[in-house]
Amino acid sequence: MTTSDATANEGELQPSVILTINGLAVNAHKGMTLVEAAWHAGVPRVTSVGCMEGVCGSCRVMLRRGKEVTVGLACQTFVEDGIEAVLLPPASAPQHHYELSDFKDGWDIHARFQDIFPEASRCRHCHGCDNACPKGITVENGVALAVAGRYREAGDAFFECVMCELCDVACPELIAPAHVGLFSRRITAHFHQRPPNLIHRLEELRQDKSGTTQEEKDE
Amino acid sequence: MSNGIPLAEALARYRPDADLGPLPELTDTDTLLNAYHPDHLRGSVVKLAVGANAGDSCQRDLAGLLQSEAFIDEADLAGTPVTDIDVLVIGGGGAGCAAALMAAEKGARVLLATKLRLGDSNTVMAEGGIQAAIEPDDSIQRHIQDTLRGGHHAGDPALVSAMAGDGPDVLRWLIRQGMQFEQTPSGDLHTRRAGGMSAARLVHCRDYTGLEMMRVLREAVIQHRSIEVWEQSPAVELLSNELGQKCVGAVLTSLLDGQLRIVRTRSVILATGGLGRLHLNGFPTSNHLGATGDGLVLAYRIGARLRELDSFQYHPTGLLHPSHLSGKLVTEGVRAAGALLVNGLGRRFIDELLPRDMVCAAILRECSEGRGIRIDDQRVGVWLDTPRLERANPGLLEQQFPNLMTRTRVSGIDPRLEPLLVHPTLHYQNGGAVIDTNGATTVPGLYAVGEVAGGIHGRNRIMGNALLEIISFGRRAGIAATANRDRGPKKVTLEHVNRLRRALTLAGMPMTQRAPQVLPAYAAGGVWNR
Ligand SMILES: Cc1cc2nc3c(=O)[nH]c(=O)nc-3n(C[C@H](O)[C@H](O)[C@H](O)COP(=O)(O)OP(=O)(O)OC[C@H]3O[C@@H](n4cnc5c(N)ncnc54)[C@H](O)[C@@H]3O)c2cc1C
Ligand code: SF4
Ligand code: SF4
Ligand code: FES
Numbered sequence: 001m002t003t004s005d006a007t008a009n010e011g012e013l014q015p016s017v018i019l020t021i022n023g024l025a026v027n028a029h030k031g032m033t034l035v036e037a038a039w040h041a042g043v044p045r046v047t048s049v050g051c052m053e054g055v056c057g058s059c060r061v062m063l064r065r066g067k068e069v070t071v072g073l074a075c076q077t078f079v080e081d082g083i084e085a086v087l088l089p090p091a092s093a094p095q096h097h098y099e100l101s102d103f104k105d106g107w108d109i110h111a112r113f114q115d116i117f118p119e120a121s122r123c124r125h126c127h128g129c130d131n132a133c134p135k136g137i138t139v140e141n142g143v144a145l146a147v148a149g150r151y152r153e154a155g156d157a158f159f160e161c162v163m164c165e166l167c168d169v170a171c172p173e174l175i176a177p178a179h180v181g182l183f184s185r186r187i188t189a190h191f192h193q194r195p196p197n198l199i200h201r202l203e204e205l206r207q208d209k210s211g212t213t214q215e216e217k218d219e
Numbered sequence: 220m221s222n223g224i225p226l227a228e229a230l231a232r233y234r235p236d237a238d239l240g241p242l243p244e245l246t247d248t249d250t251l252l253n254a255y256h257p258d259h260l261r262g263s264v265v266k267l268a269v270g271a272n273a274g275d276s277c278q279r280d281l282a283g284l285l286q287s288e289a290f291i292d293e294a295d296l297a298g299t300p301v302t303d304i305d306v307l308v309i310g311g312g313g314a315g316c317a318a319a320l321m322a323a324e325k326g327a328r329v330l331l332a333t334k335l336r337l338g339d340s341n342t343v344m345a346e347g348g349i350q351a352a353i354e355p356d357d358s359i360q361r362h363i364q365d366t367l368r369g370g371h372h373a374g375d376p377a378l379v380s381a382m383a384g385d386g387p388d389v390l391r392w393l394i395r396q397g398m399q400f401e402q403t404p405s406g407d408l409h410t411r412r413a414g415g416m417s418a419a420r421l422v423h424c425r426d427y428t429g430l431e432m433m434r435v436l437r438e439a440v441i442q443h444r445s446i447e448v449w450e451q452s453p454a455v456e457l458l459s460n461e462l463g464q465k466c467v468g469a470v471l472t473s474l475l476d477g478q479l480r481i482v483r484t485r486s487v488i489l490a491t492g493g494l495g496r497l498h499l500n501g502f503p504t505s506n507h508l509g510a511t512g513d514g515l516v517l518a519y520r521i522g523a524r525l526r527e528l529d530s531f532q533y534h535p536t537g538l539l540h541p542s543h544l545s546g547k548l549v550t551e552g553v554r555a556a557g558a559l560l561v562n563g564l565g566r567r568f569i570d571e572l573l574p575r576d577m578v579c580a581a582i583l584r585e586c587s588e589g590r591g592i593r594i595d596d597q598r599v600g601v602w603l604d605t606p607r608l609e610r611a612n613p614g615l616l617e618q619q620f621p622n623l624m625t626r627t628r629v630s631g632i633d634p635r636l637e638p639l640l641v642h643p644t645l646h647y648q649n650g651g652a653v654i655d656t657n658g659a660t661t662v663p664g665l666y667a668v669g670e671v672a673g674g675i676h677g678r679n680r681i682m683g684n685a686l687l688e689i690i691s692f693g694r695r696a697g698i699a700a701t702a703n704r705d706r707g708p709k710k711v712t713l714e715h716v717n718r719l720r721r722a723l724t725l726a727g728m729p730m731t732q733r734a735p736q737v738l739p740a741y742a743a744g745g746v747w748n749r
Contacts, residue, residue: 050339186397197407
């Protein structure tokens with residue numbers, strides 16, 4: 001059985017790796033993630049961590065290997081010799097505001113979208129967002145689909161989005177692609193998911209049949 | 220544990236098309252549970268000496284935290300900035316967001332304070348799905364029965380009925396918030412049947428149900444005009460009125476600069492989630508970093524009654540390998556889709572879709588009786604036979620479990636070709652604060668919703684009921700907390716802390732340990748340093 005101490009990786013037998021995290025020299029072991037390495041070395045203020053399995057998008061990190069600079073998720077990045085990692089602060093509050101309850105009708109969504117995300121149509125196809133995305137999402141194309149009013153397809157493109165908002169940071173036009181993606185997904189559900197099996201059960205409950213099955217009614 | 224079949228030997232023997240032999244009959248489930256379930260480990264349960272549950276059984280590590288010293292003193296309150304708000308929600312997972320949205324919808328000004336980032340939670344990690352009785356051959360009544368039976372009839376029938384009855388409307392509400400679910404070609408919500416269910420009732424968004432729920436609720440909360448969000452702001456104490464008998468606020472700290480803040484309010488909704496990161500009984504966990512049981516500690520100190528403090532869910536299939544994913548989950552959906560459990564001898568040993576506590580005990584039995592697969596002296600597990608599933612349904616893993624595939628790909632493992640090595644992992648807190656159908660605890664002004672609350676799952680939770688519970692009771696508490704229109708607190712005090720201190724002194728208990736824990740020791744190198 002693995003014990004709690006071992007959750008910070010039982011790397012003793014692994015060769016050691018030297019890197020920097022938040023400017024501090026860190027001694028780690030091969031096979032550790034950056035998060036484990038930071039804890040292992042006692043790097044202070046490492047609280048932008050949640051799931052440790054690449055699904056919550058909190059552990060945003062900037063990585064420098066020589067001249068090359070990339071971004072990623074610290075819990076999904078393994079230590080490498082000489083790499084410089086800087087854990088990024090939480091994203092600032094979004095600049096695009098809407099409440100779904102304000103939308104009365106699916107027909108004017110496209111007009112509303114242009115009001116809420118006016119920058120989206122100014123995408124300069126720089127691939128900044130695609131390069132930043134740790135999930136390999138075709139962000140740029142997703143934005144283009146939304147701009148074309150194809151919200152279902154746009155939303156599908158963002159299916160594996162983990163809300164890290166690294167694409168928002170990368171976007172020179174401040175389009176907030178992550179929120180474009182979420183908007184597309186949300187209005188698709190809000191206006192178009194009308195599942196008959198659910199609706200039928202809701203209607204039964206409304207008529208207070210209490211959702212009993214036929215046999216139970218016969219009993 | 221040095222017995223077990225060495226990994227190399229077991230791998231050499233493994234064939235995805237081998238005959239697994241007959242399933243041995245399970246004759247006596249009670250004996251299996253008593254002998255092998257971690258809740259029954261000798262010495263792991265003690266009796267609480269002080270507080271509302273004095274005399275009740277409680278897991279040892281948790282008991283230490285419930286009966287401990289606070290971080291905050293009266294001296295800390297002087298000069299601390301005060302914020303007044305209608306409703307304070309503590310915890311930014313699914314339950315907290317649902318409560319905040321409902322309270323705001325009912326006209327309250329809401330502050331949602333959360334320990335890490337909004338959405339860093341167990342909710343975001345949920346894969347399998349959410350239960351709701353929507354199929355024609357299913358009913359609310361059957362959902363209630365399955366839940367009570369799964370919980371060994373220790374659940375509160377009133378809470379279970381409330382939750383099961385809410386199921387269909389919870390789905391409607393989530394869709395209105397913008398959450399997508401898997402649909403059949405004709406547009407029905409796709410349902411699966413999983414362990415402990417008598418009908419197909421698990422609604423899902425592939426194996427990203429929690430992520431889809433969390434990103435939608437997170438966005439809805441962030442976008443809401445009447446909800447303010449404070450991140451990196453864990454609650455470290457609740458506040459009571461002069462008599463120590465009513466909850467009137469909380470003390471928050473900041474993980475960024477250590478600054479304390481007082482929040483004064485009419486209603487506090489605790490939605491702090493579970494406690495996997497306490498690593499009870501030395502087990503690995505599937506939980507997110509913030510799951511340190513803070514809500515239980517805070518609620519107990521202010522006098523709330525808790526329940527089932529000796530009952531936890533160990534998920535049968537936590538990953539044993541690779542080590543950085545130790546304890547991480549392989550969703551039960553994979554077993555529901557047909558994956559079998561196989562021991563080191565290449566035999567099936569349990570019906571994979573029995574309730575989790577039994578499957579878990581059966582795996583631990585295989586491991587301790589030498590039929591497990593051994594990586595090293597500390598790590599023994601059994602196979603989850605994903606290649607066999609893939610052979611029977613080519614493409615199914617990629618199609619239905621992209622999350623599992625992505626996670627293992629990063630580590631160079633392909634579950635379509637190699638079986639996964641699994642071992643039970645600390646997953647869920649079955650009990651929690653005693654609540655009524657509004658989510659109200661036994662302390663006026665204090666509500667508890669989600670994993671921090673108890674009474675629904677009895678002594679064992681069946682899959683998909685947690686995600687339903689958090690929305691069902693989150694909404695209920697949001698509404699009830701807003702209806703509380705009294706004039707609000709005149710004075711905020713730590714009278715309840717003093718009361719517990721006196722009780723601890725009288726009982727001759729040491730006050731060396733402080734709680735809540737906030738972060739696990741291995742992650743606490745930051746400002747939060749004890
Ligand atoms: C890997 C995994 C898979 C799961 N799969 C399923 C599934 O398929 N179906 C299902 O029904 N259930 C599933 N569950 C269970 C379910 O996800 C959780 O029980 C449920 O989401 C809990 O929701 P919650 O809002 O109560 O708590 P959480 O979602 O955990 O949210 C609690 C929040 O409170 C914050 N917090 C904690 N302490 C403090 C404090 N002191 N001050 C301020 N904030 C604090 C935390 O940081 C967190 O944001 C799964 C759980 C896990 C871990
Ligand atoms: S689309 Fe943007 S927010 Fe989503 S995962 Fe990719 S970079 Fe992160
Ligand atoms: S980063 Fe912004 S501007 Fe560049 S391609 Fe992406 S959305 Fe367009
Ligand atoms: S900690 Fe959640 S994505 Fe890294």
